[in-house]
Amino acid sequence: MDQLFVNLKAWFLNLLGLFLPDWLVMLASIVVSGVVILCLGPFIMMYLTLLERKVIGRIQNRYGPNRVGPWGLLQPVADGIKMFTKEDIIPAYGDKLIHLLAPIVIVVPALMVFLVVPFGRNMTAVDLSIGALYFLAISSITTFPIFMGSWASRNKYSMLAGMRTAAQMVSYEIPMTLAIVPVIMMSQSLSTGAIVAAQNGLKWFVFTPWGLVGFLIFFFCAIVECNRPPFDLPEAESELIAGFHTEYSGMKFAFFYMAEYMNAFTLAAIAVTLFLGGWQGPLFPSWLWFFGKTFALIFMMIWFRGTFPRFRVDQLMGFAWKFLLPMTLVNILVTGFWHFNPGAVGWGVSGAVLVGFFFAITALNRPFVPEKRIYELAE
Amino acid sequence: MDLLQLAIKTGIYTLMAGTLVFALGVVMLKNLFHAALSLAAVLIGTAILYLVFHAEFMAAAQILLYVGAVITVIIFAIMLTEHIAERSIIQRNKQSLPALLGVLALLVLIGKVLLKTPWPVNPSTLDARVSVSDLGVALMGAYVFPFEVISILLVGALIGAVVIARKDSRP
Numbered sequence: 001m002d003q004l005f006v007n008l009k010a011w012f013l014n015l016l017g018l019f020l021p022d023w024l025v026m027l028a029s030i031v032v033s034g035v036v037i038l039c040l041g042p043f044i045m046m047y048l049t050l051l052e053r054k055v056i057g058r059i060q061n062r063y064g065p066n067r068v069g070p071w072g073l074l075q076p077v078a079d080g081i082k083m084f085t086k087e088d089i090i091p092a093y094g095d096k097l098i099h100l101l102a103p104i105v106i107v108v109p110a111l112m113v114f115l116v117v118p119f120g121r122n123m124t125a126v127d128l129s130i131g132a133l134y135f136l137a138i139s140s141i142t143t144f145p146i147f148m149g150s151w152a153s154r155n156k157y158s159m160l161a162g163m164r165t166a167a168q169m170v171s172y173e174i175p176m177t178l179a180i181v182p183v184i185m186m187s188q189s190l191s192t193g194a195i196v197a198a199q200n201g202l203k204w205f206v207f208t209p210w211g212l213v214g215f216l217i218f219f220f221c222a223i224v225e226c227n228r229p230p231f232d233l234p235e236a237e238s239e240l241i242a243g244f245h246t247e248y249s250g251m252k253f254a255f256f257y258m259a260e261y262m263n264a265f266t267l268a269a270i271a272v273t274l275f276l277g278g279w280q281g282p283l284f285p286s287w288l289w290f291f292g293k294t295f296a297l298i299f300m301m302i303w304f305r306g307t308f309p310r311f312r313v314d315q316l317m318g319f320a321w322k323f324l325l326p327m328t329l330v331n332i333l334v335t336g337f338w339h340f341n342p343g344a345v346g347w348g349v350s351g352a353v354l355v356g357f358f359f360a361i362t363a364l365n366r367p368f369v370p371e372k373r374i375y376e377l378a379e
Numbered sequence: 380m381d382l383l384q385l386a387i388k389t390g391i392y393t394l395m396a397g398t399l400v401f402a403l404g405v406v407m408l409k410n411l412f413h414a415a416l417s418l419a420a421v422l423i424g425t426a427i428l429y430l431v432f433h434a435e436f437m438a439a440a441q442i443l444l445y446v447g448a449v450i451t452v453i454i455f456a457i458m459l460t461e462h463i464a465e466r467s468i469i470q471r472n473k474q475s476l477p478a479l480l481g482v483l484a485l486l487v488l489i490g491k492v493l494l495k496t497p498w499p500v501n502p503s504t505l506d507a508r509v510s511v512s513d514l515g516v517a518l519m520g521a522y523v524f525p526f527e528v529i530s531i532l533l534v535g536a537l538i539g540a541v542v543i544a545r546k547d548s549r550p
Contacts, residue, residue, distance in 0.1 A: 023383055098416070130511060133439040140447025144419060147454050151412055159458065166455045170448065177443075190511055 002285040006122045009033075033125045037114045045261040046076035051295075052302050059306035086250035091154050094247065098152035103248065103255035106145035109138045110262040116192050117269045120279045120287030124193050131192035132184060135270055136177055139225060142263065143169045146244050149256070153247035161243030164313065168224060168231070171320040176221035178328035179214045182335035183274045192270075196278030204277035208342075209350040210335040215275035217324055217331070219297070222267035224316070226260060228301055230308035231316060268297035322365050330357045391431055398424030409470065411457050419450045436511050 009032055017025050050065065050072065057064025065072035090099055116131040118124040128134050143166060150162030183205055184190055187198035205211035224231040245256045272278060272293040279286035281293075311319070334350040341349070401424060404417035422445045429438035518526050 027383075095412075098413075128435060130435045130439050133436070133443070133511075137439040137442035137447065140443055141423075143447070143451050144416070144454075147451075147458070148416065151458060163455070163458060166451055166458075170451055173447065188512075 002121060002287075004285065005120070005287065037125055038111065041111050041114055041262045041265075042258060044265050045258045046080070048261045048265060048298065049079065049257075050076050051298070052305075055299065055302045056306050059303070080254070083251055083254040088250045088252065089247070091247050094154045095152040098148045099247075100252075102145045102149035102152060103252040103259075105148065106142065106259040107255050107262075109141045110259040110266065112138050113263075113266040113270070117266060118192050118196050118273055118278050119269075119290055120285070123279070123287060127191055127193040130190045132180055132190045132195065132274070135192075135266075136173070136180070139263070139267075140169075140173055142225075142259070145259075149248065150244040153244075155247050158244050158246050161246075165227070165244060167313075168227075168316060171317055172221045172224040172324075175217055175320055175324035175328050176225065178325070178332065179217040179221065180274060181328075181332050182210045182214050185332070185335050186339065192273050192278075196273055196280060199277040199280055201280065202277070202282075204275065204280065206275045206277075208338060209347060209354055210331050210338055211275055213327065213331050213334075213354055215271065217328055218271055218275065219300075220324065221320075222271055223301055223304065224320075226263040226267055228260075228264060229305040230310050232310065264298060264301060265294065268294045268301065271297055318365070323361055326361055327357070330354065391428075394424060394427060394431075398428070406470075412454070415450060415454050415457055418453070419446055422446050422450065433508055436509075436514060 009029075012032065013025055013029055016028050020028070053075075054064040054072070065075040068074040068078045090096055113135055115125045116128055116134055118127075146165045147162050150158040150165070153159075183195060186205065187195045189195060189198070199205055206215045245253055248256060269290075272290065276293050276297075279290040281289035284292075330353065334353055337353075338346045338350050398421055401417040401420040405414050405421060408414045408417060422441060426438040426441040426446070429435075429441060
């Protein structure tokens, strides 16, 4: 059961091997993995939209979509048909080529991250030796298509959203990268497969003080990186209409949407890989553990969306630079200490350092509250 | 198998050609935003070339630092400066001739160095793989001094940025 998909692929390749030369089978192996990933991305995206609408609906004490198919299960298909048949509008003074390219380009990095995600034991498409770094590099490209879309639309609101995205993504990339550093230090590898292997059994990194802090920081940054509420400033409806994709409709808009949901999934998947032990877990097959943990994180993201009000721009940037960044640096230091003193001593000291630093930094970051003014002349 | 080799070779040459076309775009396009985007494409193209030549770490670092950070800042600057993002701007000024001379001199210099450098192509260098841990050991061992100097430079730049961005308290 554990190796179900691996065996399926091996069986299929064996079947091909009966009447095809070796190198074609090798090529077919690549194609099979590629096709599976290319289908998995959009499929997951379709049902994430349904899940999101259902969960948000429940949070708001209503049912969510339930008309198309049983329990609304065919709703994503209906949405897809609607998107395909919608009129495609291009702004008259916009840059037509770049306007067209932006939604296409945004899907590419979103799909490319899937390559290094270990979905289960022996279920990584490409186990790159620089997996974690590859993920960071690819996800840093996502800013471009958003820039392209916002600039090519020739729309003030899109432009503002593009600016916000730039500031937000560049700022949050730094704590995100630094939050991964402890994991790399402890597993002594950049490959996602090796990182999961280092969390063998129940030695998940999240069960250590630095792992817990790193996971929380990474998770916050992940939500910001995929522009989800409460950090969805680039598309804040109430301020910027719909942000960078205001001028997009039909399938082009759907591509932006798709990339966003696939990013949410891959970021949750990478968080699981790095901190929650990836596919490690007792009893159930590895891929079930992996998808279970990932969807639990996605559920958290949706829950956040249903619960928290949106941040203000300056609060968002301040949070990254004044709080998360120093916290990650201390976390790296603590990880070094943990490496030499694991166990009770490590727990005590690193826990104390982290908690102490947390309070120190919140005290230093206390927002400036101006003293109450009395308008003498007004009275 | 020959077919596969041929396909790989064609792919690499296409990639190089595409990178060169985008590189021309960086200097020839009149719209600054388009130029910046082609610069991004050039950098991604070179990153893929690194990947092809088994320098995975270089490729990832290139995309992370140049494409992810530097180009983002460049585009940010272009978008903030409304007047240069909109219309096409003149690409020449009075310094064209000195610039041409300077570039020619640089080309000659680089050409000379390239011709002088021995390129040892033998099976052992072809199979060489530099892993990330090798890089780390080298940075912490043989090259620790330049590594530390660079970190001082970065801290200096960081403090400079903070000083510039600080609210001016004087009237």
